[in-house]
């Protein structure tokens with residue numbers, strides 16, 4: 065694995081500092097090449113999307129039609145609402161121009177003249193920072209009509225920042241487009257896919273913020289350089305957001321394929337009080353959890369995590385120590401997906417609420433081990449039966465946590481079913497006007 069040493073640059077978010085350090089030279093280089101050559105370089109680099117599914121970026125771009133009979137669009141997805149995921153905001157804050165430059169190159173390659181950077185509504189600070197960076201880029205002529213002069217080219221494009229309004233579902237690519245169109249954020253049935261029928265019925269590409277921020281380096285340093293970083297099947301650096309029971313939570317940019325234990329113990333400083341790890345969710349709350357005793361040798365890239373029974377997701381690593389109440393954690397996660405379900409399809413709308421109710425029942429001590437099987441059954445009936453992947457996002461944590469921590473949940477459930485209804489009835493009898501007395 066090639067070691068990369070990144071120079072420390074202060075104030076890279078300022079346009080002048082970005083330019084002094086080679087900023088916007090990748091765009092200059094790209095805009096004189098053939099569009100297909102750019103797509104080819106991105107394909108060869110092996111770059112995979114950082115928005116959750118790790119889909120090949122160059123391949124996605126190649127789905128865009130070549131004809132110019134309709135306007136084309138790029139949507140840069142910065143909705144970042146998955147619990148445990150907080151890496152895109154680092155780019156908005158510390159390297160916004162790399163994102164703008166990547167957006168320009170992507171627009172050029174796919175033939176789009178308009179890009180929307182969709183930012184999570186609660187990210188007020190980061191929306192303002194990104195808007196400031198974009199205004200500066202416009203002023204210097206790197207974006208908009210002045211581009212033609214700046215880059216001595218025929219190409220120009222407009223970039224707009226679009227604020228979300230607080231719905232997790234608007235991070236799903238088709239509901240993101242509905243949201244930009246001013247409609248309710250309902251996911252669309254696919255096919256047709258966005259490259260054929262996207263924004264206002266026109267060809268559209270949707271990519272995550274981190275994905276797009278990788279583009280300038282691929283163009284400037286070459287696809288060969290990029291493809292040698294980290295794991296060959298999922299190359300590049302990844303922004304890992306580490307949260308939960310670690311001494312140094314934060315976002316760490318590391319080569320793909322870095323050991324999960326290395327990230328937790330060396331970079332994030334280990335577990336407070338040197339406690340054992342009970343559970344780690346490696347890619348944001350919707351991904352299958354790993355047991356603390358399953359972490360040895362697990363590498364952080366799409367293929368390795370698949371082999372380990374989970375998924376890279378958004379690279380949000382959530383660490384839970386041995387004292388964590390996993391039942392309450394799971395109930396909290398379930399509550400989130402229940403709340404965020406758009407309600408369009410029955411298995412998700414009803415199933416998410418049902419799972420949350422069962423988990424609440426277990427927490428209150430009214431449940432039984434049969435509820436554990438019921439949880440898995442409800443999750444199985446959601447998975448694969450919904451319009452969008454929020455169904456899986458809700459089902460996977462429940463199904464895999466219950467399956468993988470069955471011993472934990474059984475012990476928890478059996479030790480709790482001691483103080484249920486009988487005791488409550490008994491205490492009512494001791495009140496001044498017990499129900500049974502009134503009836504008599």
Ligand SMILES: Cc1cc2nc3c(=O)[nH]c(=O)nc-3n(C[C@H](O)[C@H](O)[C@H](O)COP(=O)(O)O)c2cc1C
Nearest residue numbers: 113114115141143144145235236237271272275453
């Ligand atoms: C419920 C739901 C929420 C999503 N939220 C985000 C998000 O906040 N950011 C993101 O980039 N992708 C999100 N995605 C994935 C997008 O639909 C899409 O796959 C992604 O933006 C593509 O970018 P990439 O190819 O660069 O990974 C979400 C998907 C679902 C089902």
Ligand code: SF4
Nearest residue numbers: 406408409412450452
């Ligand atoms: S899976 Fe859930 S969030 Fe997605 S469309 Fe269906 S109801 Fe809406």
